[in-house]
Amino acid sequence: MEMDAGLWALEERKDSITVKGKHKKQLKCDTDSVAGCVSQRACVYCGARVVLNPITDAVHLVHGPIGCASYTWDIRGSLSSGSELYRNSFSTDLQEEDVIFGGEKKLARAINDLVEKCNPKLVFVYSTCIVGVIGDDLEAVCKAAAKKHDIEVIPVQSSGFIGNKAAGYRAACDALTRLIAPQKSVKMFRNRSINYLGDFNLAGEAWIIKNYIKQMGIDINVTFTGDSNYEALKKAPQASLNIIQCAGSMSYLAQKMQEQYEIPYIRVSFLGIEDTSESLRRIAEAFNDKEITRRTEKLIKNEIEKVRPTIEGYREKLSGSKAAVYVGGGFKAISLIKQFREIGIEVVMIGTQTGRQDEYDTINTLVDDGTVVLDDANPTELERFMVQKGANLLVGGVKERPLAYKLGVAFVDHNHDRKHPLSGFTGAVNFAREVYSTVCSPVWKFVQQGRQSL
Amino acid sequence: MLNFTPKELQERKSGGMINPAKTCQPIGAMYAALGIHRCLPHSHGSQGCCSYHRMHLTRHFRDPVMASTSSFTEGASVFGGGANLKTSIKNVFAIYDPDIMAIHTTCLTETIGDDIPAYLGTAEIPEGKIVIHCNTPSYVGSHITGFSNMTKGMVTYLSEASTETKKEQVNLIPGFVNPGDMREIKRLVKVMGINFIMFPDTSGVVDSPMTGKFEMYPKGGTTIGELKDTGNSRLTLALGSFASTDASLALERKCKVPAKIMKTPIGVKATDEFLMALRNGFVKEIPYELEEERGQLVDIMTDTHYHFHGKKVAVFGDPDIVIGLTEFVLSLGMIPVHVLTGTPGNAFEKELRAMLLEAGIKGNVKASGDLFEFHQWIKNETVDLIIGNTYGKYIARAEDIPLVRVGFPILDRSVHSYMPIVGYKGAMRLIEMISGALLDKQDRDAADEDFELVM
Numbered sequence A: 001m002e003m004d005a006g007l008w009a010l011e012e013r014k015d016s017i018t019v020k021g022k023h024k025k026q027l028k029c030d031t032d033s034v035a036g037c038v039s040q041r042a043c044v045y046c047g048a049r050v051v052l053n054p055i056t057d058a059v060h061l062v063h064g065p066i067g068c069a070s071y072t073w074d075i076r077g078s079l080s081s082g083s084e085l086y087r088n089s090f091s092t093d094l095q096e097e098d099v100i101f102g103g104e105k106k107l108a109r110a111i112n113d114l115v116e117k118c119n120p121k122l123v124f125v126y127s128t129c130i131v132g133v134i135g136d137d138l139e140a141v142c143k144a145a146a147k148k149h150d151i152e153v154i155p156v157q158s159s160g161f162i163g164n165k166a167a168g169y170r171a172a173c174d175a176l177t178r179l180i181a182p183q184k185s186v187k188m189f190r191n192r193s194i195n196y197l198g199d200f201n202l203a204g205e206a207w208i209i210k211n212y213i214k215q216m217g218i219d220i221n222v223t224f225t226g227d228s229n230y231e232a233l234k235k236a237p238q239a240s241l242n243i244i245q246c247a248g249s250m251s252y253l254a255q256k257m258q259e260q261y262e263i264p265y266i267r268v269s270f271l272g273i274e275d276t277s278e279s280l281r282r283i284a285e286a287f288n289d290k291e292i293t294r295r296t297e298k299l300i301k302n303e304i305e306k307v308r309p310t311i312e313g314y315r316e317k318l319s320g321s322k323a324a325v326y327v328g329g330g331f332k333a334i335s336l337i338k339q340f341r342e343i344g345i346e347v348v349m350i351g352t353q354t355g356r357q358d359e360y361d362t363i364n365t366l367v368d369d370g371t372v373v374l375d376d377a378n379p380t381e382l383e384r385f386m387v388q389k390g391a392n393l394l395v396g397g398v399k400e401r402p403l404a405y406k407l408g409v410a411f412v413d414h415n416h417d418r419k420h421p422l423s424g425f426t427g428a429v430n431f432a433r434e435v436y437s438t439v440c441s442p443v444w445k446f447v448q449q450g451r452q453s454l
Numbered sequence B: 001m002l003n004f005t006p007k008e009l010q011e012r013k014s015g016g017m018i019n020p021a022k023t024c025q026p027i028g029a030m031y032a033a034l035g036i037h038r039c040l041p042h043s044h045g046s047q048g049c050c051s052y053h054r055m056h057l058t059r060h061f062r063d064p065v066m067a068s069t070s071s072f073t074e075g076a077s078v079f080g081g082g083a084n085l086k087t088s089i090k091n092v093f094a095i096y097d098p099d100i101m102a103i104h105t106t107c108l109t110e111t112i113g114d115d116i117p118a119y120l121g122t123a124e125i126p127e128g129k130i131v132i133h134c135n136t137p138s139y140v141g142s143h144i145t146g147f148s149n150m151t152k153g154m155v156t157y158l159s160e161a162s163t164e165t166k167k168e169q170v171n172l173i174p175g176f177v178n179p180g181d182m183r184e185i186k187r188l189v190k191v192m193g194i195n196f197i198m199f200p201d202t203s204g205v206v207d208s209p210m211t212g213k214f215e216m217y218p219k220g221g222t223t224i225g226e227l228k229d230t231g232n233s234r235l236t237l238a239l240g241s242f243a244s245t246d247a248s249l250a251l252e253r254k255c256k257v258p259a260k261i262m263k264t265p266i267g268v269k270a271t272d273e274f275l276m277a278l279r280n281g282f283v284k285e286i287p288y289e290l291e292e293e294r295g296q297l298v299d300i301m302t303d304t305h306y307h308f309h310g311k312k313v314a315v316f317g318d319p320d321i322v323i324g325l326t327e328f329v330l331s332l333g334m335i336p337v338h339v340l341t342g343t344p345g346n347a348f349e350k351e352l353r354a355m356l357l358e359a360g361i362k363g364n365v366k367a368s369g370d371l372f373e374f375h376q377w378i379k380n381e382t383v384d385l386i387i388g389n390t391y392g393k394y395i396a397r398a399e400d401i402p403l404v405r406v407g408f409p410i411l412d413r414s415v416h417s418y419m420p421i422v423g424y425k426g427a428m429r430l431i432e433m434i435s436g437a438l439l440d441k442q443d444r445d446a447a448d449e450d451f452e453l454v455m
Ligand code: SF4
Pocket: A064, A065, A066, A067, A068, A069, A128, A129, A130, B024, B025, B026, B048, B049, B052, B105, B106, B107, B108, B138
């Protein structure tokens, strides 16, 4: 159905929604949310925490009132093969007197306590909104604590109101840049390995990719930040190539590493068969080594042979379904469009929280005419377009799940709550299975029946 | 392993929290506001807080949770949030069209000293629409305090004493409980044949049925008319002193409705007291239906008491719930050796110490505690059972102790929010959960020769 996306929406939101083939103008993105919106967006702290949290042996201390720490206690399904320290929640739990007189002393004491209890090599101290306002000098407290305990204590400047989640990614990258900087006395040797940026090892995804790369004859030096730890991250400057998957969160770090350590980087995506194969080939190309290329082709061939029949099977069952996508970053959105195509599903609505202009441009070239593209959507908008476009599946995060269900629409979590790894060839099968098991679940029949019999 | 907690109790000098047993005020205020019919809760602060609160509530209730935010930027935090709030009010009514908007603050807006009433005085509020507010600084109290503050806000803004004589109706303030509990409390009062107004009432809002349509404002919630009418009731029963006292006292002051502050009706004793308060307040007989339920509960307790007797239990969670649960497990013959809440409050410690003293039990009791300390207690004196929210699962796993999930939040199991723990029926359910957990473990661990069919 033809429709004018601007008709009902709020004036200020008009520029953030376009319909492919209908609007000539560019989508407005990367702006602040409108005051009074039911925005789905998160804050700077959230962005920073998401990126750094998977560092397993660090103390992640939230300097602020209790809430910010409570809500981020072990909510990301990042897996660890070592320490589980990161799965605890540490907060300075600021009280009224701290807000009035400043929280620096309390922060220093909290670090002392934690060093005594957990004996970490690395402490991240996150600043929250209120810390930005009361003006605690995080930098100074962290420096003093680092000296006192002879460990690394890194402040993360993540006061929530200075931007959105993307600003948090940057704050996290700044912290990482500091962390990996070698001391002058240490000499770094380059080796034939790669750093894998932007995989948080949700449901063990980084392990799958690590295994592929290994089969190609290359080592992963360290993953940023899934299943990483202090020692491993310190060696980051030794790698000869950086590959970035979640570009939204990691491009900035990749650029910094190129400037400082002359490590080149390439963008990759391991969502779907097409993007996974293509990414592995590009990694092989970067090494320009016959043996690596041979191994890579063999790996791709074997893996595709293994998964193709299963995926074909799902494709038959799913063909003709329509999906709506609402995810965090633009890069993921792009991969999802392709991946849906692989299983015979058309994307009819697509939006992101933090997508950038160039990403929206790519999205626009990929989707069919009539597809609604939107930035920082609110639930009302999501609902409208899902209903309007007849989507029978929504891909999103925690807050979108019940919304989809209430509409009688299937749902796949492509965020922290994912239950199976969705990366690589294995992930492509998992994804198809997950889509199938929700789209073709018998429960939707009861929703339909309910509607008719009442 | 997830078991890094050392056994040795060391004094912590910072007052910081490790693995908290509470969260911040605004989420409580948001939850309370959802209990008003056609209300949009509004978070005055940065968008991040609002996003977290909605996410957390959504994970617990598995229902959409709607709330808007003032979306602070750096400018607002320097110059004050007046402009953001006014724009928000305009936009909220223009786009989402609620009947009422319930504003709560966040740490940020409290710290910069935003004066909400002053802003409201000059804001454009559409004809026939209502805006209420409460202050919820998270560096004071906990989510329970926030719930209490928003409930009180409903009274301050809306309750009116408009009739000459008080009506034959009771106000029920349920406290921070699940919609399943609210439904059960209402059912008890209905069976008693007494008219009532429950506020806030999230039943029908966060446990709304599947219709195939998304309703921004589901059917449930206390209406504005009802909220106004609370000023005409003969009596207020405030269930749970931490979550409900302030609103009931405000109503007493404002509209001369006498307030009776009681425990959350968990277990036989507290449910008895609740029904007695209704009976005495309205000169009604307790109908047979409820007598029968009580009789059934006591029958179950006698049938199963030997499963529970002498078993040690550790209870944590929100203060009103923990007080009720502790009283109940005592009545089953269990020994609550560790009792903790994250919410600050000396009253909590006083009440529980008295309870344990009366039962002749020496146990740990603490308010403003965290789960790190709770775990240490358990390491030093182990228990047969833990009762608390989802966060207890780390300790349960590390120590191989069964966990019965009760309270907020429960993020890893479903259906809980539909089922009551209050009233006689709720007590039956608790017994089922507790004995199920204890006996499942016994079955699992039994040697072949001890494995029994009949238990
Ligand atoms: S800053 Fe926001 S999330 Fe953090 S404690 Fe305050 S209100 Fe809660």
